Amino acid sequence: MEKFKQQPNLEDAQAQTPQTREQFEQERDIRAEERSRYRTIWQKILGREKTGEMDIAVEEALRMDAEIETMMQEGKVASTTEAVEVIEKEGKFGLKGQERIGKEEWARFRTLQFGGALEKNDFGKASEIVYRAGQEKKVDDENRQILKETIAPLITQKVAELAKSRDGRNFVRAFYELGRLQPITAEGLSQEDLQSPEIQNSIKENLISWMRTNPEYFSEYRDKWANAGFVENKEVLNTLPEIQQIAKEKLISWMRTNPKYFAEYRDKWGGAGIIDERLMNQLPEIQQIAKEKLISWYRTNPRYFAEYRDKWADLGIINAEEANGWIKSVS
Numbered sequence: 001m002e003k004f005k006q007q008p009n010l011e012d013a014q015a016q017t018p019q020t021r022e023q024f025e026q027e028r029d030i031r032a033e034e035r036s037r038y039r040t041i042w043q044k045i046l047g048r049e050k051t052g053e054m055d056i057a058v059e060e061a062l063r064m065d066a067e068i069e070t071m072m073q074e075g076k077v078a079s080t081t082e083a084v085e086v087i088e089k090e091g092k093f094g095l096k097g098q099e100r101i102g103k104e105e106w107a108r109f110r111t112l113q114f115g116g117a118l119e120k121n122d123f124g125k126a127s128e129i130v131y132r133a134g135q136e137k138k139v140d141d142e143n144r145q146i147l148k149e150t151i152a153p154l155i156t157q158k159v160a161e162l163a164k165s166r167d168g169r170n171f172v173r174a175f176y177e178l179g180r181l182q183p184i185t186a187e188g189l190s191q192e193d194l195q196s197p198e199i200q201n202s203i204k205e206n207l208i209s210w211m212r213t214n215p216e217y218f219s220e221y222r223d224k225w226a227n228a229g230f231v232e233n234k235e236v237l238n239t240l241p242e243i244q245q246i247a248k249e250k251l252i253s254w255m256r257t258n259p260k261y262f263a264e265y266r267d268k269w270g271g272a273g274i275i276d277e278r279l280m281n282q283l284p285e286i287q288q289i290a291k292e293k294l295i296s297w298y299r300t301n302p303r304y305f306a307e308y309r310d311k312w313a314d315l316g317i318i319n320a321e322e323a324n325g326w327i328k329s330v331s
Contacts, residue, residue: 168202
């Protein structure tokens with residue numbers, strides 16, 4: 001507060017503008033009324049937290065003080081007087097009009113709710129608050145943009161806090177849930193924190209989980225993590241023993257039930273960089289299943305043997321000449 005006492009820059013800046021002090025005071029009254037409107041029912045019953053014009057004036061002065069300090073720290077200005085001149089030209093603290101004030105206070109109230117959910121690491125609820133706010137009646141694109149801009153610093157701060165505390169579980173959850181609201185990247189975050197075992201292992205465990213439930217999601221989210229800068233080399237993720245084991249198990253299972261699916265997903269996952277298609281074809285389990293099926297068909301219906309031998313050879317699963325050799329060995 002000491003800087004605020006020494007530096008009444010808000011009034012100085014506003015006094016230099018074409019607008020009158022009375023107009024600024026009117027807008028403060030409007031903002032105070034709007035803010036008080038968003039008090040909870042219990043706050044209203046108990047008469048608490050009603051905002052006045054002076055509260056808004058102090059808040060604006062503190063915001064200007066913080067803006068001046070930031071500009072001087074970044075070397076954009078050499079003095080507070082120069083900072084005030086820049087702020088005046090930018091119009092950040094100029095008159096806004098009743099409609100804009102109403103929208104800002106609407107966004108402020110939702111941002112408080114959003115921030116409360118972030119504090120509890122309830123990222124699903126936080127995302128839902130923003131979604132529902134955007135669906136409210138009389139809400140337009142400007143409302144949504146103001147809300148987006150208001151919550152952006154909170155998201156950035158929360159992600160940074162989770163990385164710093166190396167809370168891998170919640171870091172991963174925040175990446176998915178809050179990433180729906182704005183892109184989350186490694187920019188500005190400590191690489192030492194991001195490369196910590198707590199963060200990296202949580203990312204790997206999450207991707208392994210996706211591989212178990214839906215390999216297409218594994219490759220999609222693998223790329224998201226890599227493109228956001230949280231994973232140094234996505235190819236390393238493909239070679240995780242757990243990923244390779246899950247891929248083998250799934251492909252072997254499909255070879256048993258439907259070799260066409262084996263070939264389809266082998267090619268899909270090969271294209272996504274998850275596996276090496278050639279190595280999957282050569283798995284002893286795959287070759288053994290193909291051999292047993294073809295021998296069985298040869299014994300029951302040689303026409304099926306020839307049909308599937310050629311089909312599977314075209315799909316790259318087997319070598320037709322080798323298949324013929326299997327039959328000779330049992331004839």
